[in-house]
Amino acid sequence: MSTNEALLTLEGWYTYHNFRTINWEKWRAASAQERQEALDELNGLIRTWDANEAEGKGSTAVYSILGHKADLVFMFLRETMQELDEIKTAFNKTRFAAYTEAPYSYVSVVELSNYVHNPGEDPKANPHVRDRLYPVLPKWEHICFYPMNKKRDLQDNWYMLSMQERQEMMRSHGLIGRSYAGRVKQIIGGSVGFDDWEWGVTLFANDPLEFKHIVYEMRFDEVSARFGEFGNFLVGNVLNVETLAKKLEV
């Protein structure tokens, strides 16, 4: 068994999930005019994000989050970390941001692990690979986000397995994933060196039960059953300018 079989990974756009809670007490206490101006300013930012997506230089998605961990998530894909930092700062400078708190965030880079590839091919020349490294977020009805690791216990250490063992397990994982084609879209963000977990998994679906089913089915698959370690799960509903304004009505 080799202990130095680091995998070649392919990286695409950098990603930033900005989770916010709304301070309703403060928001309700603001005048109608102040709220309208804050919303107009936020919509102005959303228009710049939409323009970036139309130019093919990134992608953005906005969702309302269920449960108490957050109320909103703004998910960004951009070419550079500088742009993500600018987006964070621009948002934090808005009036709307002053009515929110930031309970959680996640930074990663869209990653393909290249376990399944065609030998001899330049993967980045393949349009299917490029579509996955530089994806347009689908804006389907629901989002699910969670961070995860591959276990590093003495008995079950993913990083001590041979390339062939990992490849076989990932093939099985990919087969399960592919059976959800068209129903679940996954964005895997590699976050080693960037954030507290090894990957941030973002799933999109029009039926939220697809999240329950795919995550449950994968738990029986060896790679998740033996090696998967999971952080908090967050789930939400898509927002657009109109539904965001409706959510913020008081």
Ligand code: VOV
């Ligand atoms: C639509 C569903 C779907 C599909 C088609 C899919 C396919 C694939 C393929 C083909 C590959 C390998 C090559 C590559 O492309 O990277 C991967 C890779 C990966 N996956 Fe996956 N996955 C899905 C879905 C999917 C889910 C739901 C999860 C969470 C796991 C769970 O238990 O909750 C997940 C995780 C990952 C991770 C963390 C990696 C990187 C692993 C590493 O060690 O590097 N993934 N995945």
